[in-house]
Amino acid sequence: MDIAKAFDKVWHEGLNHRLKLLLTVQYSRILESYISERYFRIKQEDAYSDLRKIQAGVPQGSVLGPVLYLLYTSDLPMFEQNVVATFADDTAIMATGDNNTESTEKLQAAFTKVQSWTRKWQIKLNETKSVHIDFTNKYIEHKPIYLNHQAVPYENTAKYLGMTLDTKLRWKPHVKKKQEKLTLKYRKMYWLMGCYSALSVYKLMLYQQVLKPVRTYGIQLWGCTSQSNRNIIQRFQNGVLRGFIDASRYIQNDNLYKDLDVETVNSIIKMYAQSHEQ
Secondary structure, three states: EEOOOOOOOOOOHHHHHHHHHOHHHHHHHHHHOOOOOOOOOOOEEEEEEEOOOOEEOOOOOOOOHHHHHHOOOOOOOOOOOEEEEEEOOOOEEEEEOHHHHHHHHHHHEEEEEEEEHHOOOOEEEHHOOOEOOOOOOOOOOOOOOOOOOEEEOOOEEEEOOOOEEEEEOOOOHHHHHHHHHHHHHHHHHHHOOOOOOOOOHHHHHHHHHHHHHHHHHHHHHHOOOOEEEEHHHHHHHHHHHHHOOOOOOOOEEEEHHHHHHOOOOHHHHHHHHHHHHO
């Protein structure tokens, strides 16, 4: 469920009311003064517009901005038969059932309550950017979900917090997107990490600091994908490491990993899985 311009549209009167309910008088007054009497103007070359008072929104780029938004949305409706997951302005509502009809009815009931809540607090939902996805290994007939009388677009994949979830949770779309992101980053830094770079030992450090975090993000989840999907990331890593030292095609990958003291993708997945279980 996508919220349109979430941080820009926070209703100040409603936020102040929420702060008074949740915080002590001293803190609520401090935060009220923080968002009050703010002005903006537009600059075009050497010309400036008149000052305009900011009537809504929280200061973006600040530490308190996300905190204020979380306080403003703290009473988002929760449901016994649904799971609601929120992170800042990203919200996911999930429902399970013995069949598609049952889960769809639960989800629609939750959406109806959320609609009433958003109207009360003057929050605008972006129906066309929201996504509806069914997670199942069976072939089912799609049943539409409506948000503000508009059908939520149905997709076979949904992106949430940097993870691309497919209908069967096999993680192939996620792995492909991860490979694309890794390739793009590597191309931008090839002049530092490629075979013609004079950085020598620092190439591996750059790899560990720049590319490895992209590869390992969410690995506790996507690491359960099939070996063929893991090999997509493994082949990328093989190519990057070979480029470090301009390795000959006669050099085996096992020797390359041993000399550079780098773990294979399967080894990293196993390590993170064991750490996650503990």
